[in-house]
Amino acid sequence: MTKRIVIVGNGIAAITAIKAIREIDLDADIYLIGEEKFYPYSRIRLSKGIFDQLSEDNILLQKKEWYEQNGVNVFINTKVVSINTDNLELLLCDGSKVKYDKLLIVTGSSNNIPPIDGINKGNVYSLRGLNDALNIKSSLNEGEQIIVIGGGIQGLEMAWILYQHGKKVVIIELLPRLMPRQLDDRASEILKNIIQDYEIQILTNTGVKKIVGNSKVEGVLIDEKIELKCNMVIYSTGINPNKELVSNTKVETARGIIVDNKMETNIKNIYAAGDIAEFDNAIIGLWNIAIAQGKVAGYNITGKETIYEKITPVTTLNAFGVSLFSMGCIDELRATKVLVDEGINKKSYKKIFVNNNKIIGAIVIGDMKRSPLLKSAIEKEIILDEVNLRNISVEELLDKLKNNK
Ligand SMILES: Cc1cc2nc3c(=O)[nH]c(=O)nc-3n(C[C@H](O)[C@H](O)[C@H](O)COP(=O)(O)OP(=O)(O)OC[C@H]3O[C@@H](n4cnc5c(N)ncnc54)[C@H](O)[C@@H]3O)c2cc1C
Structure with missing residues (x-):
C-alpha cells in the first residue's frame, strides 16, 4: 500500500x-x-x-x-x-x-484576464473563487449599471442573476455570437433576441478598448469615441x-x-x-x-487500475425564461447530415448533427422534454442504420430514438 x-x-x-x-x-x-x-x-x-x-x-x-x-x-x-x-x-x-x-x-x-487597459480598476471583477464572490457581493450596492464582458455560459448566467436583482446589464462579446462554443449562428441569434426582450443590451462583435474611471470604473470604451457608462464590470472570458x-x-x-x-x-x-x-x-x-x-x-x-471513459460535454442554460441544451460537435463541416426545426414563435430551435449514421451533436432551445433522447444517442453512439435520414424531420427522428430505447 x-x-x-x-x-x-x-x-x-x-x-x-x-x-x-x-x-x-x-x-x-x-x-x-x-x-x-x-x-x-x-x-x-x-x-x-x-x-x-x-x-x-x-x-x-x-x-x-x-x-x-x-x-x-x-x-x-x-x-x-x-x-x-x-x-x-x-x-x-x-x-x-x-x-x-x-x-x-x-x-x-x-479566469483569463483580458488585456484591457484599466482591468485593475476598482469594481472590476471576475468570479472564480469564494473570495471573488464575497468581494462582488460587498460592492453590489455600488453597481447599478453593470457591464458583463463575455457572452459565454458564465457571463450569461451572471447577467441573468444581476438582471433579476434589478441591475441594468449590458453584455459585450468579442465574437459575432453568444455562447460561441455551444451555439451556431441561428441559435445564438434566437438566444440574443430572447435576452434582449428583457431590455438587456447585447453587443456582439464588440471589443472593450479601455475601462475608464479614476480609482473605480466609470465606464468602458468600445471604440475610441463610444463610452458606455457603468459602475461595475464583471468579466468572464475563458479559463x-x-x-x-x-x-x-x-x-x-x-x-x-x-x-x-x-x-x-x-x-x-x-x-x-x-x-x-x-x-x-x-x-x-x-x-x-x-x-x-x-x-x-x-x-x-x-493501484486499482481504472480507465477514464471520455465524457461528451453537455452545456445547459436555464435563464431568461428559456432552457437551452448543447452537446457534442456542432460543426456543420463535420456532419454528413444536419436536421433543423425552428418554432414559428422564433423562441424554439432544434438542430441535430449526424455523421455516418451517428448523432454527433445537438442544440435545443425551448422544449427540453426530448433532450435526454439526444444525450443518450450521442453518449451511446447509437447507429441510425434503420433510419432513412434523407427526408426525416427532427421530431420524426426523435420518435425513432424514443421507440429504439
Ligand atoms: C462561478 C463558476 C460557476 C461554474 N458553474 C459550473 C456549472 O454550472 N457546471 C459545470 O459543469 N461547471 C461549472 N464551473 C466549472 C467548475 O467549477 C470546474 O470545472 C471545477 O470546479 C473544476 O474542479 P477542479 O477540482 O479541477 O479545480 P478547482 O475547483 O479550480 O480547484 C482547484 C483548487 O486548487 C487550488 N490551487 C491552485 N494552484 C495551487 C497551488 N499551487 N497550491 C495549492 N493550491 C492550488 C486553487 O486555489 C483551487 O482552490 C463553474 C466555475 C465557476 C468559477
Whole structure:
C-alpha cells in the first residue's frame, strides 16, 4: 500500500479522489494542500450565491469533521510553490517541504484576464473563487449599471442573476455570437433576441478598448469615441489551467498537464485531474468531468487500475425564461447530415448533427422534454442504420430514438 499521497489543490477533483482512495486504502497518509483560505467548497454555487447568504459553511463540499474522520491532513491557505520530482518533494509557500510517494495535481484553472487597459480598476471583477464572490457581493450596492464582458455560459448566467436583482446589464462579446462554443449562428441569434426582450443590451462583435474611471470604473470604451457608462464590470472570458507549478519540472504540459486514460502524467506516480488535466488534447473545464477524472485518478493511485471513459460535454442554460441544451460537435463541416426545426414563435430551435449514421451533436432551445433522447444517442453512439435520414424531420427522428430505447 502507498505510504503518503499528497493532493495539491482542494476543489471537487480532490474530494472525489480522496473518496476513491479511501474506498480501497484506509491506511495511506493523505495530505490535502490548497491555496485558498477555505475548506473545499462548491464553486458552481458561487454565481447564485452573490445575492444569497454566502459563506464558506453554506457551500462546503464536506463538513470539516469529514477530513479528520477520513484521515486527511488538511492545509488551507497554503500554496505549493514547486515540485522536485527527483526527491519526491514539494516546497510550500512558508518554506517548509513535504515528501510524497504519490502526487495528485488538481490545481484547477484561473479566469483569463483580458488585456484591457484599466482591468485593475476598482469594481472590476471576475468570479472564480469564494473570495471573488464575497468581494462582488460587498460592492453590489455600488453597481447599478453593470457591464458583463463575455457572452459565454458564465457571463450569461451572471447577467441573468444581476438582471433579476434589478441591475441594468449590458453584455459585450468579442465574437459575432453568444455562447460561441455551444451555439451556431441561428441559435445564438434566437438566444440574443430572447435576452434582449428583457431590455438587456447585447453587443456582439464588440471589443472593450479601455475601462475608464479614476480609482473605480466609470465606464468602458468600445471604440475610441463610444463610452458606455457603468459602475461595475464583471468579466468572464475563458479559463487558463493553473500549470505554473510544474513549469520547471519534466511533467509534460500543453494547454494543461497531459494525462493518459489513467490520469497519470508522463512522470511515474504523478497524476492530474479536473480543470488542470489535458486528456486527448482537450481541457473541458466542467464539474462532472472533474468528478469523473478525480475518481479515476484516486483509484489508480491506490493501484486499482481504472480507465477514464471520455465524457461528451453537455452545456445547459436555464435563464431568461428559456432552457437551452448543447452537446457534442456542432460543426456543420463535420456532419454528413444536419436536421433543423425552428418554432414559428422564433423562441424554439432544434438542430441535430449526424455523421455516418451517428448523432454527433445537438442544440435545443425551448422544449427540453426530448433532450435526454439526444444525450443518450450521442453518449451511446447509437447507429441510425434503420433510419432513412434523407427526408426525416427532427421530431420524426426523435420518435425513432424514443421507440429504439
Ligand atoms: C462561478 C463558476 C460557476 C461554474 N458553474 C459550473 C456549472 O454550472 N457546471 C459545470 O459543469 N461547471 C461549472 N464551473 C466549472 C467548475 O467549477 C470546474 O470545472 C471545477 O470546479 C473544476 O474542479 P477542479 O477540482 O479541477 O479545480 P478547482 O475547483 O479550480 O480547484 C482547484 C483548487 O486548487 C487550488 N490551487 C491552485 N494552484 C495551487 C497551488 N499551487 N497550491 C495549492 N493550491 C492550488 C486553487 O486555489 C483551487 O482552490 C463553474 C466555475 C465557476 C468559477
